[in-house]
Amino acid sequence: MKAALEAHHLEILGGFHAEDDPALPKGARTLLLIGPSEPGFWPHFTAQPEWQDGQPDPMDRWSRRVIGRLACDLGAKALFPFGGPPYHPFYQWALRSGRAWASPVQLLVHETQGLFFSARGALALKERVELPAPGARPCDACAQPCADACPAGALTPAAYNVSECHSFLDSGAGEGCLSQGCAVRRACPVSQSYARMEVQSAYHMRQFHR
Ligand code: B12
Ligand code: SF4
Ligand code: SF4
Known part of the structure; x- marks a missing residue:
């Protein structure tokens, strides 16, 4: 499975074992969270037909195609973080994996990807696989530089004020967040050790703030 994921610049971010979990498809015994693998994810993704065709939501369409096909090949079920509400509980699943935790600002911090944790999908397997x-x-x-890195004071250990974040992004002062990614996510030393390209963060910020 590792090689099949690597071909798409994807990796297993974590997983957990389950029995009769009502949030998972019936019979699922292992849940694997799947996300981008660096370096090289963005150049790979932008060469794909979903980016090239200029239609909306290229990342979600690519995720459905690629992770959906992997699921078919494995006899598994693909689940996605988007497409709601209701949403599959990816945040809770990440916590259950034991490889991501709630940071002081509540955003998930991952063992190797830091605050840049972002899942593209999950695979629910009928088998119990080694984790x-x-x-x-x-x-x-x-x-804990994340605790006071937000220049707008919108994302702090006390709360995430989404409308204050959007107002700041609308002011000229928010240009750094828009072009390089959320300053809180960038402040984390684990994020900094992960080779995510700014252009990818800029794409996600445009989706968040359109
Ligand atoms: C709705 C949603 C949002 C809403 C949050 C609404 C709120 N807090 O009131 C908004 C649109 C604001 C949002 C924003 C972002 N989100 Co969001 N979001 C989701 C989504 C689709 C559903 C969450 C949900 O409602 N779950 C159901 C409830 C019952 O479960 P819950 O565990 O209690 O969910 C809570 C948390 O997930 C939290 N939350 C969600 N996003 C964020 C972002 C921040 C900064 C914080 C503090 C909390 C938070 O709010 C939810 C409701 O209280 C999940 C994907 C998923 N399927 O879970 C992604 C998800 C949680 N988001 C994610 C991401 C990447 C982001 C962004 C960073 C995207 C970006 N710009 O790149 C932005 C943050 C903007 C920034 N400053 O950079 C990632 C996790 C990132 C992380 N490291 O923790 C997820 C898991 C998606 C993914 N593909 O992996 N998001
Ligand atoms: S995007 Fe910028 S303004 Fe919004 S929470 Fe992150 S650092 Fe704060
Ligand atoms: S900056 Fe430090 S405290 Fe904040 S999420 Fe990263 S590792 Fe955790």
Whole structure:
């Protein structure tokens, strides 16, 4: 499965075992969270037909095609973070994986991708497959720069004020967040060690703030 994912610049972000979980398809015994693998994800994705055709939501359409096909090949079921409400509980699933945690600002922080954690889909498998051992929450040994990195004061340990974030992005002062990605997500040393390109963050910020 690793090789099949690598061909699409995807990787397993984490997973967990389940029995009779009502949030999962009937009979699912393992849930794997799937997300971009760096370096090279953005050049790979932008060469795909969903980006090239100029139609809306290229990332979601690509995710459905690629992760949906992987699921068919594996006899599994593909689940996606978008397409709601209602939404599949990706945040809770990430916590259950033991490889992502709630950061001081509540955004998920992943063992290797930091605050740039973002799932493109999940695979619900009928088999119980081996999973890597849970990692250690990086925040416990960190000076926590994420806590006061938001220049608008919109995302802090106290709350995420979505409308304050949008107002700041509308003012000229929000240009850094729009072109390089959310300053809170960028402040994390684990995010910085992960080779995500700014142009990819800029695309997601445009989707969030359109
Ligand atoms: C709705 C939603 C939002 C809403 C949040 C509404 C709210 N807080 O009131 C809005 C549109 C604001 C949002 C924004 C973003 N989101 Co969002 N969002 C979702 C979505 C689709 C559903 C969450 C939900 O309602 N679940 C159902 C409820 C019952 O479960 P819950 O666990 O209680 O959900 C809560 C949290 O997920 C939280 N939440 C969701 N997004 C965010 C973002 C921030 C900054 C915070 C603090 C909390 C938060 O709010 C939910 C409701 O209280 C999930 C995908 C999914 N299927 O879960 C992604 C998801 C949680 N978001 C994600 C991302 C990447 C973002 C953005 C960073 C996107 C971007 N710009 O690149 C932005 C943040 C903007 C920024 N400053 O950069 C990622 C997780 C990122 C992370 N590291 O934690 C997810 C998992 C999607 C994915 N593809 O992986 N999001
Ligand atoms: S900056 Fe530090 S405290 Fe904040 S999410 Fe990253 S590791 Fe955790
Ligand atoms: S995008 Fe910018 S304004 Fe919005 S929460 Fe992140 S740092 Fe704050």
